[in-house]
Amino acid sequence: MTPKEEIEQLRKELELHNYNYYVLNQPTISDYDFDQMMHKLEDLEMFYPQYADPNSPTQRVGSDLSQSFKAVAHKYPMLSLANTYNEGEVRDFYNRVKEGLEGEEFEICAEMKYDGLSISLTYVDGELVQAVTRGDGVKGDDVTNNVRTIRTIPLKLREGSGYPHEFEIRGEILMPWTSFEKLNEERAKREEPLFANPRNAASGTLKSQSSKVVAQRGLDAYLYYILGDEIPADSCHYENLQMAASWGFKISQGMRKCKTVEEVLDCIEYWDEERKNLPVATDGIVLKVNSLRQQRHLGYTAKSPRWAIAYKFKAERACTRLNEVTYQVGRTGAVTPVANMSPVQLAGTVVKRASLHNADVMRELDLHIGDMVYVEKGGEIIPKVVGVDTSQRSADMEPVRFARLCPECGAELVRFEGEAAYYCPNDSACPPQIKGRIEHFISRKAMNIDSLGPETVDDYYQRGLIRNVADLYTLTVAAICGYNKNRVRSAQKVVDGVRATLQVPFERVVFAVGIRFVGETTAKLIARHFKSMEALRNATVEQLMEVDGVGMVIAESVVKYFQDPVNADIIDRLAGYGVQMQLSEEQLSAQTDKLAGKSVVISGVFQKHSRDEYKAMIEQNGGKNVGSISKKTSFVLAGDNMGPSKLEKAQSLGVEIVSEEEFLQMLE
Ligand code: IVH
Numbered sequence: 062m063t064p065k066e067e068i069e070q071l072r073k074e075l076e077l078h079n080y081n082y083y084v085l086n087q088p089t090i091s092d093y094d095f096d097q098m099m100h101k102l103e104d105l106e107m108f109y110p111q112y113a114d115p116n117s118p119t120q121r122v123g124s125d126l127s128q129s130f131k132a133v134a135h136k137y138p139m140l141s142l143a144n145t146y147n148e149g150e151v152r153d154f155y156n157r158v159k160e161g162l163e164g165e166e167f168e169i170c171a172e173m174k175y176d177g178l179s180i181s182l183t184y185v186d187g188e189l190v191q192a193v194t195r196g197d198g199v200k201g202d203d204v205t206n207n208v209r210t211i212r213t214i215p216l217k218l219r220e221g222s223g224y225p226h227e228f229e230i231r232g233e234i235l236m237p238w239t240s241f242e243k244l245n246e247e248r249a250k251r252e253e254p255l256f257a258n259p260r261n262a263a264s265g266t267l268k269s270q271s272s273k274v275v276a277q278r279g280l281d282a283y284l285y286y287i288l289g290d291e292i293p294a295d296s297c298h299y300e301n302l303q304m305a306a307s308w309g310f311k312i313s314q315g316m317r318k319c320k321t322v323e324e325v326l327d328c329i330e331y332w333d334e335e336r337k338n339l340p341v342a343t344d345g346i347v348l349k350v351n352s353l354r355q356q357r358h359l360g361y362t363a364k365s366p367r368w369a370i371a372y373k374f375k376a377e378r379a380c381t382r383l384n385e386v387t388y389q390v391g392r393t394g395a396v397t398p399v400a401n402m403s404p405v406q407l408a409g410t411v412v413k414r415a416s417l418h419n420a421d422v423m424r425e426l427d428l429h430i431g432d433m434v435y436v437e438k439g440g441e442i443i444p445k446v447v448g449v450d451t452s453q454r455s456a457d458m459e460p461v462r463f464a465r466l467c468p469e470c471g472a473e474l475v476r477f478e479g480e481a482a483y484y485c486p487n488d489s490a491c492p493p494q495i496k497g498r499i500e501h502f503i504s505r506k507a508m509n510i511d512s513l514g515p516e517t518v519d520d521y522y523q524r525g526l527i528r529n530v531a532d533l534y535t536l537t538v539a540a541i542c543g544y545n546k547n548r549v550r551s552a553q554k555v556v557d558g559v560r561a562t563l564q565v566p567f568e569r570v571v572f573a574v575g576i577r578f579v580g581e582t583t584a585k586l587i588a589r590h591f592k593s594m595e596a597l598r599n600a601t602v603e604q605l606m607e608v609d610g611v612g613m614v615i616a617e618s619v620v621k622y623f624q625d626p627v628n629a630d631i632i633d634r635l636a637g638y639g640v641q642m643q644l645s646e647e648q649l650s651a652q653t654d655k656l657a658g659k660s661v662v663i664s665g666v667f668q669k670h671s672r673d674e675y676k677a678m679i680e681q682n683g684g685k686n687v688g689s690i691s692k693k694t695s696f697v698l699a700g701d702n703m704g705p706s707k708l709e710k711a712q713s714l715g716v717e718i719v720s721e722e723e724f725l726q727m728l729e
Pocket of ligand 1: 140141142143172173174175176177178179232233285286313347366369371
């Protein structure tokens with residue numbers, strides 16, 4: 062056998078063992094033998110780099126090389142499904158289908174709705190060539206290198222299994238419960254922030270810069286939708302997926318073809334309970350008309366297919382004892398009550414803390430310490446207390462009263478009119494508020510100092526190195542390291558990271574300083590309007606309200622911010638260190654009023670600039686970017702693959718469609 066043949070044979074065998082182990086759960090060789098084979102292949106590939114292949118089983122371990130993800134347009138947009146929540150809505154769906162098919166017989170395929178993130182995989186000649194996230198449905202991120210490390214996704218399809226020359230298959234990437242809990246345990250040990258749920262963990266992992274990290278996190282994938290020009294037009298969804306399974310894919314568990322709505326409802330009832338035994342998170346059942354021909358006949362609404370629907374399971378509920386209510390102080394000083402309870406199993410994880418939101422919610426629940434409380438996990442993953450079993454309450458239990466003093470600094474809490482939350486007013490000396498503001502300042506969308514994180518901020522704060530954001534600019538390597546010389550490299554990174562922020566544009570500085578109610582968009586609007594910190598600082602409430610999108614609450618908050626001498630001092634110091642305090646020359650000269658008074662909708666995928674760049678251009682030229690088409694829309698800036706429903710809407714309202722080239726000409 063030539064080395065090339067040997068390499069090919071090893072790859073084929075390893076891929077088969079991989080499939081037996083991960084997809085079928087039925088290994089046919091020992092781990093030891095598998096490792097031996099893998100080592101042999103690794104050696105051969107090292108000796109014969111000319112036969113390298115990104116789809117070799119050796120590549121499943123990933124690499125340390127950092128990567129950035131390219132945006133890729135979907136060949137077919139990735140739509141979402143309409144949701145239903147009860148039997149009646151499921152019956153309505155069934156009847157709509159029945160009506161739409163005008164008496165023709167049909168089958169409904171019921172399958173699990175997996176709660177992960179959707180992925181689209183493209184195979185050509187049986188090989189994985191591209192994996193793209195859903196993104197905004199029109200275009201997503203190319204995460205192929207990361208997806209290659211997911212063992213249940215075949216890199217090469219099983220030979221002779223009759224797959225089409227080219228097709229796309231879509232499904233869900235998930236982090237199984239066991240991997241999720243292991244990961245969070247490790248993160249807790251390292252004092253890193255925990256992932257709220259397997260979905261966030263899977264999505265954080267899939268976007269990791271290092272495919273090696275992805276390989277270690279144990280992701281899984283279930284595929285549920287196949288499409289492509291070669292899929293027979295008169296075939297059926299269920300049967301096509303069974304075929305996909307024979308090519309090597311893991312498909313939805315317990316798929317069932319139903320003829321009547323009663324069968325559909327049975328299926329829902331069965332899985333509502335049984336899903337608790339599945340290794341991954343599910344949040345419903347997806348119902349799909351089985352015949353592709355009938356699917357085409359039913360078609361799509363603006364957002365979702367008429368031939369499919371999701372039934373969402375009701376949130377799971379558990380009952381446990383309330384032991385204590387503690388309070389968390391956030392960056393803005395808002396105080397959130399937290400229920401501390403006896404640990405209880407809920408929707409796959411152990412829960413011992415739940416949010417109580419605010420004083421009103423707490424009062425309504427009329428909680429007593431020692432109460433048996435009901436906890437639910439809804440769409441939001443932080444569990445919440447939804448009720449009390451008062452029948453188990455005894456007379457000696459103390460009612461819970463909302464805290465009067467800040468648990469962090471002892472200041473008396475205040476409540477602003479019309480707001481549910483209590484605040485700690487001691488914003489210049491309450492530790493979590495100070496640290497929170499610094500964390501906000503360094504965050505990605507603000508000054509983006511990625512060499513600093515919450516733990517480092519906490520450490521510097523404890524050591525008295527920083528008390529506010531301006532102090533960051535006084536940090537030196539010597540001060541950070543103290544006597545610990547091992548820290549020199551990371552300290553240098555921090556100092557460099559801080560210095561790099563002198564390039565951060567003014568509008569992000571306005572966001573970064575953390576003025577209450579001034580989010581990213583508002584910061585941009587007021588920065589562009591006032592052009593410099595000096596002008597913004599002198600602006601009156603009335604002048605601020607002249608900015609489109611700025612109302613009384615925001616305007617008053619801005620004025621109040623600058624009136625505080627502590628803030629004024631911070632701004633002066635930042636300016637002194639060289640932080641950008643006005644729009645750049647470029648921005649100032651690029652500003653025109655060519656699009657003044659125009660509201661523009663952006664749709665589709667573009668060749669010359671990104672969507673965000675077009676958005677910025679519209680704003681820089683005095684126009685306004687809006688989300689949906691209406692009578693008031695001045696024109697639609699349309700790229701490739703503009704959604705058919707948007708097109709239809711624009712045409713019916715007589716809104717002009719402007720191409721990328723035409724738009725650029727307009728601004729010239
Ligand atoms: S089919 C056009 N099937 O749910 C139909 N989706 O709101 C495309 N999902 O974005 C989707 N399990 O990420 C389909 N068995 C399943 C699913 C499923 C989970 C997700 C998917 C989609 C969302 C729909």
